[in-house]
Amino acid sequence: xxxxxxxxxxxxxxxxxxxxxxxxxxxxxxxxxxxxxxxxxxxxxxxxxxxxxxxxxxxxxxxxxxxxxxxxxxxxxxxxxxxxxxxxxxxxxxxxxxxxxxxxxxxxxxxxxxxxxxxxxxxxxxxxxxxxxxxxxx
Numbered sequence: 001x002x003x004x005x006x007x008x009x010x011x012x013x014x015x016x017x018x019x020x021x022x023x024x025x026x027x028x029x030x031x032x033x034x035x036x037x038x039x040x041x042x043x044x045x046x047x048x049x050x051x052x053x054x055x056x057x058x059x060x061x062x063x064x065x066x067x068x069x070x071x072x073x074x075x076x077x078x079x080x081x082x083x084x085x086x087x088x089x090x091x092x093x094x095x096x097x098x099x100x101x102x103x104x105x106x107x108x109x110x111x112x113x114x115x116x117x118x119x120x121x122x123x124x125x126x127x128x129x130x131x132x133x134x135x136x137x138x
Contacts, residue, residue, distance in 0.1 A: 012014070021045050022046070023094050024048070025074050025078050025085065026049045028086055030051075030087065034059070036113075039058065041064045049068065049074070050068045050069075050071055071096070071100060072103060081105070082109065083109045084100065084101055086110065086112045087113045093116055094120075104131070106133065108133050108134070109134040111138055
C-alpha cells in the first residue's frame, strides 16, 4: 500500500528535498497576484515581487517575498532563464511589456495572467517570439 504525505507542509518539504522549487517574478500585487505569491511562498517557492504600490510590495516582503522597487530591480534578482508572471489590468500590459522586453534574454518566460483580449495576446506572443522570449497567456 502506498502512503502519501498528508498536508501542504509534507508536500512542501518533499519538494524542497527533491529540488523542485522555483523562482518566480510577480508583477502586479492586487488581490489575485498577492494571493498567488502567498500560496507559492507557502509551497517553498522563491517569489520576487514588484507593484507600483510600494505598500503592496512591503506587505508581501513582510510575509517572506523578496520585494523590489522597480521592474529593473526585479529582473536583476531573477536567475536566467527568468519566469515572470503578470497579474495586471489589460490596459497596462503593453506598457509593461515595452519596459520588460529590453531587459529580458532569449529563453525567458512571460506568463500573462491578466484579463487581456485574446487577439492582443496573440500579437504579444508574436512580438515575444521575435525576441526569443516565451509568452504564455493563461
